[in-house]
Amino acid sequence: MPEKTVTKLENSILEIEHRIEDLQSASLKDHIDRGAEIQSLKTTWEGMQRKLFSELAPYDIVKIARHPLRPLAADYVNFMIEDFVELHGDKRFGDDKAIICGLGKVGHEKVLIIGQQKGKSTKERIACNFGMPNPEGYRKALQKMKLAEKFHLPVVTLIDTPGANPDIGAEERGQAHAIAENIYEMSQLKTPIINIVIGEGGSGGALGIGIGDKFAILEYAYYSVISPEGCAAILWKNGENAPEAAKALQLTAKDLLRFGIADEIIQEPIGAAHKDPRATVCTLKSHIVKYLEELKTIPIDKLLERRYHRYRTIGKYEEE
């Protein structure tokens, strides 16, 4: 698969990566040691990566969150969850592949995991509708959450969607109603819920699996009331103003932490999650284990009170 790049600097970074690979394979053939040269290139590479990532504009972060090689929910499930039992179907209409649900273990902890899945290959992307869930996806998630509640399993949701599917069928089957019902039910589900934004946190479509007791976000993920493109089209009357809209919306992990909406930013490897998916999975896993340990010590009544308070206190207004 061709590697798509985010910026010009990333092009230079890719060139260095290719040179390192070339030198490594040359050494394998002629057994000449190029270690010093490779090491020096690696140092340059790291420096450039750090520079690139220290200068990212909010819209660059949006593009990293959408990077075609970024690890997806299914990757986290595959590498992080042991003994995974996938559960399909909403028992009402169909099985939405844009939302994966199943039982599994994170470390020693049994959980229900729910993830929005975008798909990697073209075929898979189409099957997953590019991570834009239909009402049946939200209803499937809710059904499995009720199961988790009944059997006292914590719920972990991995958020990665550009938004809920905006099409005729989704409207016919009550997209707004499905999301509203999930938010309503999740606000009082009697089991701990952990929400993690791993890529795109697209508006109501993200919130439909996004209510809980702990809210963390990967370093280069974003979470927004509307896509920068959509916001630019409405307020600037021009989708080309998306970079300005992204800045104005303050949608990065840092912004969310500053606003007190995210509890924690989960660090990504140098060059972002797609440069080292396994390391990213490991970091995410250790955070989930930490959150599960913390949440299981809290009695459920107190947890629900905390959850109510968490959302009840969000908002900025003046009162005379």
Next chain:
Amino acid sequence: MVFFRKKKDMPNGLWVRCDGCKGLVYKKTVEEGMHVCPECNYHFRIFSRDRLKLLLDENSFEEMWANITPHDPLNFRDRVTYPERVSAEQQKTGLKEAIIVGKGKVCGREVMVGITDPAFIMGSMGSVVGEKIARLAEKATELKVPLIMVSGSGGGARMQEGVFSLMQMAKTSAAIARFRESGGLYISILTDPSLGGVMASFASQADITIAEPKALIGFAGPRVIQETIKRALPKGFQTAEFLLEHGFLDMIVPRQDMKKEISRLLNYLK
């Protein structure tokens, strides 16, 4: 936030153009007939203050938390700043925000009522709208009286308050859930237009959901859907009648009968 179809401002004068039958109708007749076209039954959009008069007993409304006004948490600026936009909307509508809430009576029965106004930044939900709905639901829980929300929002969540607006969906939902689980009756009335984050939260979480005839109701706005699927939308798509047919409404009630029907429901669901 979603797109919605542009509403033409009513021309001043004795006559008004009806968006339903495109005919000219006598303004006074429309006003006296609860802002409904006498020719085609088209329901004109009305201000929240006028709606209160149609729904509640005379002089029964006591507004609550009227002095909550918007803040600008993001220092948001598009082509104008958010505070500039807010004050322009305040001057245009005479409202402080996109919602009025309070206590009132429907045929003698006490209720808590909230009305969003599509005239104010498209009736979108920011922190003020979210806070007032949450307080209203909490008050209804405390007083054990029914809750009625009338929604009119082409905007859904308000973009200018960014993620704070998005989280109002969670806040209102949590307060509504507590109210309903405590045994309270919640009636949601959907008016033209009801879209986006408002529909994907409190407006869709009622015991009874009612819509006015032909109101535009949905999640994604029709323009967004059209741009996504790249073909024309079917006739009647996302209307109240479409929702009724697909099972998402309890009933469609014309404006003239709304108070009477609410009163009948209140009598049964005590």
